[in-house]
Amino acid sequence: MRPRPLQALDLHAFPILYVDDEPDNLRVFELTFRREFTVLTASSAEEGMEILNANPIAVVLSDQRMPGVTGVEFLARARSLDPRVIRMLVTAYGDVEILGNAINDGSIYRYIPKPWEPEDMRLTLRRAIETYALDEERTALLRELETINRLSRSLHQEMDLGRLVGQLLNVMHKDLGFDGGALLFFDEEGDNLRWKSLFPAESELSSCLRKIELTRPEASDFLDRVLLGHTQRLSMQDVEDYEGPVHRWLTEVSAEELLVIPLMGKKGVVGALAVDNRSGSRGFGPGDLRLLDGLATQAVVALENARLVEDLRAARAQVQRADRLGTLGTLAAGLAHEINNPLVSINTFVNLAPEMREERDDAFWGDYHRLALGELARLRGLVGRMAGLGSGDSPDPTGNHAEVDMGQTARDVTALLEGQAARGQVRLVCQELEEPLRVKGDRDQLHQVLLNLVLNGLAATPAGGTVEVGILRDPQEPESWLQIRVRDEGCGIAGDDLERIFDPFFTTKSPDGGSGLGLMVVHQIVSEHGGSIEVKSQLDLGTVFRVRLPQTAVSTAPPSRTA
Numbered sequence: 264m265r266p267r268p269l270q271a272l273d274l275h276a277f278p279i280l281y282v283d284d285e286p287d288n289l290r291v292f293e294l295t296f297r298r299e300f301t302v303l304t305a306s307s308a309e310e311g312m313e314i315l316n317a318n319p320i321a322v323v324l325s326d327q328r329m330p331g332v333t334g335v336e337f338l339a340r341a342r343s344l345d346p347r348v349i350r351m352l353v354t355a356y357g358d359v360e361i362l363g364n365a366i367n368d369g370s371i372y373r374y375i376p377k378p379w380e381p382e383d384m385r386l387t388l389r390r391a392i393e394t395y396a397l398d399e400e401r402t403a404l405l406r407e408l409e410t411i412n413r414l415s416r417s418l419h420q421e422m423d424l425g426r427l428v429g430q431l432l433n434v435m436h437k438d439l440g441f442d443g444g445a446l447l448f449f450d451e452e453g454d455n456l457r458w459k460s461l462f463p464a465e466s467e468l469s470s471c472l473r474k475i476e477l478t479r480p481e482a483s484d485f486l487d488r489v490l491l492g493h494t495q496r497l498s499m500q501d502v503e504d505y506e507g508p509v510h511r512w513l514t515e516v517s518a519e520e521l522l523v524i525p526l527m528g529k530k531g532v533v534g535a536l537a538v539d540n541r542s543g544s545r546g547f548g549p550g551d552l553r554l555l556d557g558l559a560t561q562a563v564v565a566l567e568n569a570r571l572v573e574d575l576r577a578a579r580a581q582v583q584r585a586d587r588l589g590t591l592g593t594l595a596a597g598l599a600h601e602i603n604n605p606l607v608s609i610n611t612f613v614n615l616a617p618e619m620r621e622e623r624d625d626a627f628w629g630d631y632h633r634l635a636l637g638e639l640a641r642l643r644g645l646v647g648r649m650a651g652l653g654s655g656d657s658p659d660p661t662g663n664h665a666e667v668d669m670g671q672t673a674r675d676v677t678a679l680l681e682g683q684a685a686r687g688q689v690r691l692v693c694q695e696l697e698e699p700l701r702v703k704g705d706r707d708q709l710h711q712v713l714l715n716l717v718l719n720g721l722a723a724t725p726a727g728g729t730v731e732v733g734i735l736r737d738p739q740e741p742e743s744w745l746q747i748r749v750r751d752e753g754c755g756i757a758g759d760d761l762e763r764i765f766d767p768f769f770t771t772k773s774p775d776g777g778s779g780l781g782l783m784v785v786h787q788i789v790s791e792h793g794g795s796i797e798v799k800s801q802l803d804l805g806t807v808f809r810v811r812l813p814q815t816a817v818s819t820a821p822p823s824r825t826a
Contacts, residue, residue, distance in 0.1 A: 275301045277321035277392045282311040282337060283353070284329045295381050300388060308337040315344055321395040322388060324375070327354035338371050347398055349391040351375055431562050432462040435538060439558075443516065444538035445472065449490075454479040456486060456535065471515050475508050482506045489525050490532050494552065497521040516541050524555050526563040533563060606642075609635050666815055667706045668699050669734045669745060676713045677732055680721065688726035691717070694733040700745040702812045704792045712785050716749040716808050719782070723753025723806065737811055747810040756800040764798065 278301040281292045289304040296302055303318065305311035308329060315323070323341050327334035338350040355377035372394075375387060428446055435441050445461040456477040461469040479486055485506055488495055497505065498520050502513050513521055518539035526534045536559050540547065612635040619627050677693040684691035702709070713732070720730040730751045737744035756764065765786040789796045793813050800806035 272392065272396055274299060274389070274392055277301070277395060278303055278318060279388060279392075280305065280311060280314055280318075280320045280323040281353075282306075282308065282324065282329070282334075283326040285326070288326070296385065296388065299385065300392075308332040308340070311337060312340060312344070315341055315348075320345070320348055322349045322351070322391045324351045324353050327352055335371065347395065347402075349395050351387070351391065353377060353379065428460045428566075431565075432460055432464075434558070435462065435536070439555075441538040442518070442541045443468070444536065446534065446536060447477070448534035449532065453490060454486075456482075456489065459534070468515060472512065475511050475515070477508050477512075482508045485509050489523065489535050492525045492527055492532055494525065494556070495523040496547065497523065520547055522547055522552070522555060524559045526559055526566070528563050533566070536562065609639055609642075664704045665706065666701045667704055667709050668701050669709065669747065669812075670699050672706070672710050673713060673732050673734050673747075676710065676717055679714070680717055684721055684730065687721060687724075689721055689724045690729040691721070692729060692731045694731065694735070700734055700736065701815045702745065702792065703815050704812075705788075708788045709792070712788050712810065713747065713749070715782065715785050716747075716810075720749055720751030720753065720806070723755075724751045725753070728752035728805075736814075743813060744811050745814040747808075747812070749808045750805065751807075752805040755802040755804055756798070756806055757802060761798065761800060765796075 279296070280303045281289060282305045283289050283292075284306055286306060289306065293302050293304055303314055303320070305314055308325075308331065311323070311325070314320070323338065325334035325337050325341075329337070334352050334354065338352060341348055341350055350371045352371045352374040354374060372391065373387075375384065432444065432446060435444055443462060446459045447456045448459050449456055458473050461472060463469065477486065483506075485495070485508075497509065497513050499513060499518065502510055505513065516539050518541040521537060521539040524536045524538075525532045526536060536555065538555065612631055615627070673693050677691055681691055717730060717732060724730055728751070730749070733746075733748040733750075735746050735748065736742075737746045764782050786796055789810055789812070794811050796808065796810045798806060798808050
């Protein structure tokens with residue numbers, strides 16, 4: 264976003280107004296400078312103000328002695344009309360005090376004594392135009408910078424790649440006013456530039472453009488210029504000189520011009536922004552190029568951040584699936600004993616049933632049948648509790664959450680693990696709840712939080728110890744937050760390790776005892792539900808995990824039983 268070099272200025276693009284009540288002075292001025300500058304003249308202050316109101320003037324010169332109004336007064340009016348115009352006083356009657364006051368209060372930029380020399384006046388006019396042009400350039404740059412900053416803040420707040428692409432194109436169309444355009448990305452080899460999205464999106468033209476293939480065999484020169492980071496201005500006047508796909512692109516759009524701006528990423532060009540003026544509303548000026556260049560820079564940062572977030576979400580989902588499967592494996596090993604015992608009773612009943620169908624054995628068809636049905640119901644309950652743990656679906660923090668009764672979830676978890684606790688001779692206790700406490704969230708994920716915390720407690724607690732699970736109102740904000748508390752009487756966690764327990768793959772267990780992912784997953788799920796987790800531990804005295812979650816409205820229900 265650099266200003267144009269001063270030597271490249273078109274001096275005719277910056278009109279000069281000379282006001283003097285002497286017609287000969289106006290004629291001499293006009294004849295002297297009309298080839299180099301755009302010169303307008305006025306013979307009175309009133310005529311000068313009419314010209315200023317009707318035309319964009321860069322420099323205005325005025326004689327000091329004029330009927331009815333002085334040059335200083337006229338230039339003060341000109342400043343009120345447009346403070347940016349460069350104002351100069353031409354006078355042979357220099358009153359030092361008047362000139363000094365006019366310069367000091369900003370009414371005039373400088374004064375020129377009569378008679379003036381053509382070369383001196385020419386140099387003065389050039390310097391005045393350069394000053395005006397620099398001020399215009401600075402104003403335009405500040406306006407463009409403000410626009411880019413405003414748009415970039417909006418873009419950087421969006422982390423979803425699909426929504427970000429749509430928002431970027433919406434910015435180009437609605438905020439910046441371009442008639443149409445597209446976002447394109449290179450494939451991994453850099454041999455094809457593929458359409459990602461177009462605007463306006465729902466149009467026959469967009470469908471036609473998507474069929475144009477910008478590939479290396481057919482558009483190698485165009486692709487090479489994009490990969491080298493060159494902005495390209497494609498013109499309908501030169502359409503016959505372009506390669507086939509580019510020719511078809513410009514012809515389909517039917518725009519006078521089409522701009523293609525490379526997207527420069529950290530590892531090179533990743534794609535391009537393209538805009539056109541297909542409606543013929545306006546041409547592309549230097550300000551458009553600067554604005555699009557700045558927008559492209561901000562856009563590629565936002566796009567790369569969104570892609571990084573997308574990759575992190577995919578990796579996190581994979582970690583959560585791995586941890587869920589690991590948890591399932593741990594449970595499966597522990598529940599094998601629980602499943603085998605009822606299967607013995609059911610298997611025996613089923614095998615004996617054909618032999619006993621003619622017999623009226625009340626013990627078999629009564630008590631034994633009820634026992635088999637009871638064991639079957641027990642198996643069904645175990646399977647139901649485990650059903651959510653084996654799902655391979657990626658958790659979605661923005662998905663449809665429902666109200667979850669955390670007391671019921673705690674009872675389900677303790678019922679699921681009571682057999683495992685019994686085999687380790689550990690007492691597993693679920694504290695009695697006075698009322699149901701609910702949160703809005705994903706039931707399976709919250710179930711996994713409790714499951715992981717209780718499994719850790721059981722693994723750390725020796726025979727004869729206790730693991731206690733409690734769901735209670737948060738002591739600090741009892742009306743709006745609840746607390747999940749899991750307390751064990753295990754070996755505790757060393758102070759140095761306590762700071763790292765939520766890090767991925769960190770574990771104090773043996774290599775075969777755990778992956779180091781469970782607590783990381785717990786921390787992630789709690790964060791996604793708007794909560795927090797803290798842990799306190801002392802060596803040989805046990806560990807307490809406290810999870811805070813925002814609760815929903817409490818409804819009246821009977822007290823929960825102790826598991």
